[in-house]
Every structure is written in C-alpha cells, then in structure tokens.
Amino acid sequence: MSKATAQPMSLRIASGMFLAFWCLLAAFPIVWIAIMSVKSPRDAFAASAWDVITGPATRAAGNGLSILDLVLGLAFLIFAIRWAFAGLPRMIARFSPPGLIVLGWIVGALLFALGFIVIFFGVLPPVFDALNSFAGPLGTPVIGLTTEHYVSVWGENEFYRNFMNSMIVTAGVVTISLTVGTLAGYGLARSGSNLAFWLLILALIFRALPHSVLVAGYLPWFINSAELLRPIFGELSPTLYGQPWAVIAVLVAINQPFTIWMLRSFFQNIPSELDEAARVDGCSHFQAFRRVIMPVMWPGVITTGLFSFLLGYNDFLVTSLLLDAQNQTMVPAIAGYFNRETTTTDQVEAVAAAVSITAPLFLLVMVFQRQIVSGLTAGAVKG
Amino acid sequence: MKFKTFFWFVAPSVFMMLLFIAAPLVSVFIQSFQVTQPVMQQIEVETCTPGFLTQTCTTEMKTVPTIDEATGKTITTTSWVGLESYRNVLQMDKVWTAIGEGEWRDILQIDFWKALRFTLMFTLLTLPLVIGVGLMIALAVNNATKSLRGPVIFISLLPFIITPVIGSLSIYWLFVGDGILTATLERWTGQDIAMFAQAWTIELLMYFYRVWHVAPFAFVIFYAGLQTVNMDTLESAIIDGANRFERLRYVIVPHLMPLIIFIALIHLMDCYRVFEEVVGFRSQAHVISLQWLTYDFLVPDDAGNRAVSRASASAMLTMIGIVLLLILPLRRTWRDHKGGAH
Numbered sequence: 223m224s225k226a227t228a229q230p231m232s233l234r235i236a237s238g239m240f241l242a243f244w245c246l247l248a249a250f251p252i253v254w255i256a257i258m259s260v261k262s263p264r265d266a267f268a269a270s271a272w273d274v275i276t277g278p279a280t281r282a283a284g285n286g287l288s289i290l291d292l293v294l295g296l297a298f299l300i301f302a303i304r305w306a307f308a309g310l311p312r313m314i315a316r317f318s319p320p321g322l323i324v325l326g327w328i329v330g331a332l333l334f335a336l337g338f339i340v341i342f343f344g345v346l347p348p349v350f351d352a353l354n355s356f357a358g359p360l361g362t363p364v365i366g367l368t369t370e371h372y373v374s375v376w377g378e379n380e381f382y383r384n385f386m387n388s389m390i391v392t393a394g395v396v397t398i399s400l401t402v403g404t405l406a407g408y409g410l411a412r413s414g415s416n417l418a419f420w421l422l423i424l425a426l427i428f429r430a431l432p433h434s435v436l437v438a439g440y441l442p443w444f445i446n447s448a449e450l451l452r453p454i455f456g457e458l459s460p461t462l463y464g465q466p467w468a469v470i471a472v473l474v475a476i477n478q479p480f481t482i483w484m485l486r487s488f489f490q491n492i493p494s495e496l497d498e499a500a501r502v503d504g505c506s507h508f509q510a511f512r513r514v515i516m517p518v519m520w521p522g523v524i525t526t527g528l529f530s531f532l533l534g535y536n537d538f539l540v541t542s543l544l545l546d547a548q549n550q551t552m553v554p555a556i557a558g559y560f561n562r563e564t565t566t567t568d569q570v571e572a573v574a575a576a577v578s579i580t581a582p583l584f585l586l587v588m589v590f591q592r593q594i595v596s597g598l599t600a601g602a603v604k605g
Numbered sequence: 606m607k608f609k610t611f612f613w614f615v616a617p618s619v620f621m622m623l624l625f626i627a628a629p630l631v632s633v634f635i636q637s638f639q640v641t642q643p644v645m646q647q648i649e650v651e652t653c654t655p656g657f658l659t660q661t662c663t664t665e666m667k668t669v670p671t672i673d674e675a676t677g678k679t680i681t682t683t684s685w686v687g688l689e690s691y692r693n694v695l696q697m698d699k700v701w702t703a704i705g706e707g708e709w710r711d712i713l714q715i716d717f718w719k720a721l722r723f724t725l726m727f728t729l730l731t732l733p734l735v736i737g738v739g740l741m742i743a744l745a746v747n748n749a750t751k752s753l754r755g756p757v758i759f760i761s762l763l764p765f766i767i768t769p770v771i772g773s774l775s776i777y778w779l780f781v782g783d784g785i786l787t788a789t790l791e792r793w794t795g796q797d798i799a800m801f802a803q804a805w806t807i808e809l810l811m812y813f814y815r816v817w818h819v820a821p822f823a824f825v826i827f828y829a830g831l832q833t834v835n836m837d838t839l840e841s842a843i844i845d846g847a848n849r850f851e852r853l854r855y856v857i858v859p860h861l862m863p864l865i866i867f868i869a870l871i872h873l874m875d876c877y878r879v880f881e882e883v884v885g886f887r888s889q890a891h892v893i894s895l896q897w898l899t900y901d902f903l904v905p906d907d908a909g910n911r912a913v914s915r916a917s918a919s920a921m922l923t924m925i926g927i928v929l930l931l932i933l934p935l936r937r938t939w940r941d942h943k944g945g946a947h
Contacts, residue, residue, distance in 0.1 A: 229748070233748075233849075234748065237744070237745040237748045237749070238745075238748075238749065240741065240742075240745050241742070241745040241746065241749060241753075241757060244742055244745070244761070245757060245760045245761070247817065248760050248761055248763055248764050248817070248821070249760050249763060251764075251772070251775040251776050251779060251817075252763055252764075252767065252775060254775070254778075254779060254785070255774075255775045255778060258778070267782070267783065267784065268785075269783055269785075269788040270788075271785055271789070274785060401617075402617045402618045402621060403618060405614045405615070405617060405618065406614060406615045406617070406618030406619070408614060409606070409610075409611050409614025409615045410615065412606050412611075413606045413611045415608070415611070417608075417611075418611070418615075419942055421615065421619065423935065423938065423939075424622075425622070426931075426935075427931065427935075428622060428626045428627075429874065430874040430877075430927050430930070430931055431626065431630075431924070431927065432877070432878045432880075432895070432896045432899070432920075432923050432924075432927070433878070433880075433896070434880070434896045434897075434899035434900045434903070434916075434920060434923075435629075435630070435633060435899065435920040435921075435923060435924055436625070436626060436629045436630075436633075437899075437900075437903060438629075438633050438636070438899055438902075438903060438913065438916045438917050438920045439628070439629025439630060439631075439632040439633040439636075439917075439920075440625075440629055441903060441911065441913060442632075442636065442641075442913055443632065471621070471625060472625055474621060474625075475621045475622055475624070475625030475626055476625070476626070478618050478621055478622050478626075479622070482618055507606065507610045507614075508610075511614075532766065535768070536768040536769060536770075538768075538769070538770050538880075538881055538884060539880060539896075539900060543900070543903055543904070553768055553770055553771070556770065556771070556774075557770075557884065569778075572774075573778060576771045576774055576775065579768055579771055580767055580768070580771055583766050583767060583768070584763070586766065587759060587762050587763065587766055588759070591755075591758065591759055591762065594762060594766070595758065595762075595825055595829075598822060598825045598826060598829075599825065599826055599829040
C-alpha cells in the first residue's frame with residue numbers, strides 16, 4: 223500500500239473495533255446456545271451470564287470439569303483437529319486405491335469421526351476421573367458441564383431417526399440435483415440460443431416463487447395419489463404424502479433454478495476450446511462432457527453440491543408439510559419440542575437438539591470455507 | 606451446439622421443473638376457484654344418559670360427514686365457487702367498512718392485510734440495512750491484516766449458513782422470558798421487559814435476525830468486489846483531492862453497483878418469502894407473513910381438514926406480489942439481451 227492511501231491510526235482502530243463487534247455479534251447466539259445445552263436447566267436460564275458459563279447448579283449435581291480436565295481435553299481437541307488437517311489427508315492419499323480418492327475420503331472421515339467419538343466420550347472420561355483423584359486442587363470441578371440433555375435427545379427421544387431421515391433426504395437432493403443440474407448447466411453454458419436465454423429467465427422466475435405456493439399445489443395430489451395413480455400402476459400405486467423420495471423430488475425441482483444458474487456460470491469459466499479439441503478428436507458432445515469437461519469441473523460441482531446440501535438440510539416448510547411423523551427430518555422435528563416445551567428441562571432439550579442440528583453445518587464451514595465463498599461470488603460476478 | 610443435443614442436455618432438468626413447479630402452479634390456480642368439502646348428511650342420533658329408575662334419552666338431528674361403505678373414507682365433492690376463496694382471504698367487505706369509518710387500523714386486524722403489511726415492511730426495511738452492514742464489514746475486513754481475514758470470514762459465515770429456524774430460535778432463547786439478554790436489559794433500564802408480549806419488539810428482533818443472517822452474504826460478495834477496485838482510479842482521486850468519504854462515494858460504490866443490484870434482487874426474492882422467523886420466534890399471534898398465511902391454511906386443523914382452496918387463493922395473491930416485484934428487473938434483463946443480440 224502506498225503512502226497516499228495509508229490510513230490514520232484512528233480509522234484503523236475504529237475499523238478494527240467494528241470488526242471485533244461484528245464477530246462477537248455473529249458468533250454470540252450460536253456459542254451461547256452451545257453453552258446452554260450443556261448446563262442443567264437452572265443454570266441454562268440463569269439471569270447472570272457468569273452463572274450460565276460456570277454453571278454452579280450443574281457443578282453441585284456432580285457434573286463438572288476440573289482445570290486438569292479442561293487443559294488435557296483442550297490439548298487433545300487441538301491435537302485431533304490439527305491431525306485431521308495434516309495427518310489424515312496423507313493417510314488417505316496413501317491407503318486409498320487409485321481413482322477412488324473420494325471413497326477414501328468418505329471412509330477416512332467416518333473412521334476419524336468414530337475414533338474421535340470413542341476416545342473423547344468413551345476413553346478419556348474414566349482416565350480423567352482417575353487423574354483427578356490424584357491431582358488435589360487442580361482436580362476439583364470448576365465448570366459445570368453435563369451431557370444429559372444430549373443423551374435424552376438422541377436416546378429417549380430417538381433423534382437419530384430424524385437424523386437418518388435428514389441424511390436420506392439431503393443425500394438424495396444433492397446427488398440428483400447435481401446429476402440433472404450439471405447436464406442442464408453445461409447445455410445452457412454452451413448454447414447461445416434464444417431458447418437457452420428464455421429457459422434461464424424462466425428459472426429465475428421459478429427461483430422467486432414462495433415454496434408454500436408450490437406445496438399448496440402438491441398437497442391434494444400427494445394425499446390422493448394412490449387413487450389417482452391406480453389406473454396406471456394398479457395396486458402398487460403409492461401414496462406420495464409422507465414418502466422421503468417424493469420430498470427429494472420436490473426439493474430437487476425447487477433447487478433446480480439455482481443449481482443450473484450456478485453451474486452454468488462455472489461452465490462458462492471453462493474455455494470452450496477444450497470441448498472443441500475433444501470433438502476434433504472424435505468425441506460426441508456427451509463424451510466430451512463426460513471425459514473432458516467433468517474432470518476439470520469438480521470445484522464447481524462441489525460448491526454447488528454444498529448449496530444443494532444447505533437447501534435440503536435447512537428446509538422446514540416442505541418437509542414439515544409433506545412428511546408424516548415417522549419420516550420427519552430434524553428441522554421440523556424440533557417444532558415438536560415447542561408443543562411439549564412446558565418445563566425448563568424440555569427447553570434445554572430443545573436447545574440441545576438445535577445445537578445437534580447446527581454441529582454438522584459448523585463442520586461444513588470449517589472444511590469447505592473456500593468453496594462456499596467462491597460459490598457466493600461466482601453467482602454474483604457472472605450473474 | 607445443435608438443438609437436438611441441447612435438448613437432451615436440458616431435458617431432465619426442464620422436465621423436473623415443469624412437473625414440480627409449473628404443474629403445481631396451474632393446479633393452485635384451478636384449486637383457488639374450487640372448494641372441496643365432505644358431503645354432509647343429517648342423521649338422527651339417540652343419546653341416553655343413565656338416570657335414576659329410567660335412562661334419560663334425547664334424540665337430535667346431527668350433521669356428520671358421509672362415509673363411503675367400501676373404502677371407509679369420507680366422500681367429498683368439489684364445486685366451482687368462483688372468487689369465493691379470494692373473498693374469504695381478502696375480506697374486502699370488512700376493509701370497505703373500515704375505510705368508510707375511517708378506522709384504518711382495523712384493516713390490519715385482518716390476517717391477509719396484516720401479513721402483507723409485515724412482509725412489505727420487512728422486505729423494504731432490511732434491504733438498505735443488509736447492504737449497508739455488508740459493505741461496512743467488507744471495508745473493515747479489507748482494512749484488517751491478512752492473517753485475520755480467514756478467521757473473520759469463518760465466523761461471519763456462521764450466521765449465514767445456520768438453519769433459519771435454528772438461527773431465529775437461538776436469538777429467541779436469548780430473549781425469551783428472563784433470557785440472558787432480557788435480564789441484562791432489565792438490569793440496565795430497571796424496568797420489566799417482555800420481548801414477546803407485543804408486536805413491535807418481536808418485529809425488531811425479526812429485522813435484527815434477518816440482517817444478522819443475510820449481511821454475511823452481502824459482505825462476501827462486496828469483499829470479492831473490493832479486490833478488483835482499480836487502484837489507479839483511486840490514486841488519481843487522491844491526487845484530485847478527494848477525501849476518504851468522497852473516494853468511497855464516487856469510486857468504490859460505483860464500482861460495486863452491479864453487485865449491489867444483484868444483492869438487492871436476491872434479497873427482495875428471499876425476503877418476500879419470509880417464513881422461518883414466524884416459526885422460530887413463535888410470533889403467529891402478533892406478526893405473520895404472507896408465506897406463513899398459506900402455510901397455516903395448509904396445516905390440518907383440529908378436525909384434520911386442510912383449507913386447500915383458501916391456501917390456493919392466498920398463494921395466488923402472493924404470486925401477484927412476486928410478479929410485480931420482478932417486472933422491473935426482468936424488463937431490464939430483456940433490454941440488455943436485445944441490446945446484446947444486435
């Protein structure tokens with residue numbers, strides 16, 4: 223930066239302070255519900271912030287962490303995270319069979335998550351307890367912390383069912399929208415015709431539609447689909463209402479406009495000389511797409527996949543109206559807590575469920591921050 | 606690319622959009638002029654209550670839905686009712702009486718007008734806030750040292766990526782009852798504060814939530830735009846004696862203008878669909894939005910009936926709003942396209 227654009231000290235301090243304030247504002251609600259979720263109800267809704275953080279009632283109930291626990295636990299956590307970013311990729315690169323690196327990553331990430339959970343929640347607590355009994359003042363609990371709400375949410379309330387349903391719906395939405403969307407995005411990027419332009423405008427209009435308008439269109443058909451489809455499929459005709467795969471189809475369609483716009487802008491960045499070269503070498507359009515373009519498109523596909531994931535995972539309206547209680551996904555399931563939310567215990571359980579829903583998203587930002595940023599800007603700059 | 610190849614590339618996507626977006630729209634349009642009701646019949650019911658010596662029996666006529674013997678379901682009929690559902694949603698008679706009596710506030714007692722008022726105000730008030738806050742964060746991050754930028758972007762993305770219902774719940778829990786922030790406010794002001802007892806405080810929290818949720822999106826896009834500001838223009842502005850604010854006003858903002866328009870367009874579309882806030886803040890008694898109105902008609906009532914025709918009518922009215930909102934930007938795009946073709 224040249225001397226002329228150098229800034230006075232006061233401006234730098236003001237902008238730094240604004241930034242610090244924004245970071246506090248951005249993180250505070252999320253961090254705070256994470257803290258609330260591990261306290262006993264009395265502490266979680268205590269009037270003083272200090273009580274919520276230290277949790278005297280939780281500590282009095284015998285659930286607490288000593289200084290020793292905190293230091294060792296944090297050390298383990300930092301080590302695990304560092305290894306996940308340094309050691310894990312090397313291991314995956316070494317052990318996964320060539321060409322199946324994606325599979326290697328999935329297996330590696332699952333193994334890592336499993337190992338982390340077993341060590342952090344299974345092995346470390348007894349070890350720490352033993353250490354605490356020797357450590358004297360360092361071993362007495364200073365901060366109250368309990369996992370009982372998570373245990374009751376995931377165990378008694380069978381939140382894992384909702385988690386599985388969420389995973390099924392999201393996985394379906396991501397794979398199908400990417401498959402359908404890459405084809406369309408490529409076609410739209412390589413065709414300059416008027417029809418392509420009108421399709422994109424139509425998609426833009428579809429993107430603006432409120433989802434409740436569409437659901438009002440589906441509901442009567444989905445509920446009566448068994449009778450309506452009987453002439454075609456006979457006795458096998460399904461009732462679409464309550465079926466996860468019907469919801470997947472709906473969400474894919476709702477997501478299509480956004481997907482094709484984003485993928486199109488990524489495809490436009492790939493020079494068309496590349497597919498022309500492939501065509502000269504005797505590829506058909508589809509072969510050129512499959513063998514030449516797709517291998518260089520992975521960043522764009524991953525980014526678009528992330529946003530499809532967010533749409534499927536975060537959806538409340540469609541899933542709450544089109545799925546019945548057995549097939550409920552996580553986000554509408556949390557609405558079930560509202561009705562029961564009579565005692566403070568129920569409230570803290572709802573907080574724990576909310577944190578459970580947020581945790582995967584947190585991991586997602588951690589791993590894919592760069593892709594998310596590039597996805598946001600790709601849409602804007604190419605428009 | 607030949608038309609045939611193009612067709613096969615886009616066919617699956619277009620098929621899905623036609624089947625699941627265009628077809629439901631047509632269906633909603635037709636439904637909004639129809640009403641489906643269970644066929645009712647009058648039957649004589651004798652109810653007896655045990656009494657001393659003899660039972661006390663009364664017979665009365667009851668209206669119950671007819672049940673099909675074969676399938677065990679209630680028989681329904683669908684009839685054309687014209688604009689009846691629209692009339693039920695809009696309640697124009699009440700609106701005209703309210704206008705006639707000069708009681709403007711009474712109009713906002715009607716669900717649809719209440720929802721319309723909130724949706725429009727929400728969209729128009731948050732728009733400048735989101736752009737302003739996003740731009741300020743982008744400028745501040747651009748000022749910060751390089752090593753700080755990564756973590757700041759990471760923290761900023763959290764409100765953007767969080768599930769909207771959960772995001773509004775997390776703010777709700779800070780203020781509900783004697784939540785931590787309400788308690789703090791009460792200590793400062795010495796007053797008893799209930800954030801969820803009146804409409805305007807809930808609305809304030811909703812505005813705050815939306816800005817908190819969308820400002821990161823604006824920030825990331827502005828931040829990317831700031832990287833491409835032409836340094837030579839900036840320096841010549843300095844030589845011409847422009848101060849810091851003038852440089853922002855006449856060099857940086859014009860450079861970011863296309864991005865501002867882009868964010869405004871996306872924000873208009875998304876804000877008009879405001880819905881999750883009503884669920885998260887549980888504000889249905891005080892503040893509702895257009896999309897929530899349709900949702901509420903679609904949720905089965907205590908008897909298990911869904912008011913599909915009224916939902917369709919309110920959905921069509923919502924659609925009209927979207928069309929009005931998009932006409933201007935679309936005309937612009939069309940002119941650009943025509944201009945580009947020649």
